[in-house]
Amino acid sequence: xxxxxxxxxxxxxxxxxxxxxxxxxxxxxxxxxxxxxxxxxxxxxxxxxxxxxxxxxxxxxxxxxxxxxxxxxxxxxxxxxxxxxxxxxxxxxxxxxxxxxxxxxxxxxxxxxxxxxxxxxxx
Numbered sequence: 001x002x003x004x005x006x007x008x009x010x011x012x013x014x015x016x017x018x019x020x021x022x023x024x025x026x027x028x029x030x031x032x033x034x035x036x037x038x039x040x041x042x043x044x045x046x047x048x049x050x051x052x053x054x055x056x057x058x059x060x061x062x063x064x065x066x067x068x069x070x071x072x073x074x075x076x077x078x079x080x081x082x083x084x085x086x087x088x089x090x091x092x093x094x095x096x097x098x099x100x101x102x103x104x105x106x107x108x109x110x111x112x113x114x115x116x117x118x119x120x121x122x123x
Contacts, residue, residue: 002078003073004078004100005071005099005103006030007087007095007096008096008098009095010022010023010094010096012094023096024096024120030059032122034120035122036120037119039117040116040117040119041114041117042109044112044113045109048107048108049107050104050105051104052074052102052103052105053121054101054102056123057098058122059119059120060105060107060117060120061097061117061118062089062090063117064114065090065111066089066091066115067115067117068107069089069105070084072084072105074103088110090115
């Protein structure tokens with residue numbers, strides 16, 4: 001795992017009314033601070049990459065669809081410099097990935113429908 005990257009597996013609660021899963025709470029170990037919330041979408045087969053932020057951490061979660069996330073550690077002073085992480089998640093594998101500053105990241109929609117990705121950056 002790239003230094004500073006954290007994963008939170010999300011528990012889906014189901015009953016006769018439907019499903020509920022919490023993504024990020026202020027009392028979670030993974031919580032840093034709130035900056036904003038937004039949803040981005042992509043069509044099947046589309047890649048959105050590469051992105052990197054110098055100051056903010058991203059907290060990304062797939063709301064609908066299936067996505068392959070790829071992270072690359074370009075921080076020369078990092079113990080995991082040059083490492084790549086790949087994560088597959090979405091409807092069948094609920095996860096939140098925390099991406100620290102200066103780690104490049106991107107995703108590909110590997111599903112058959114448009115995907116929706118929520119990001120909760122710290123800035």
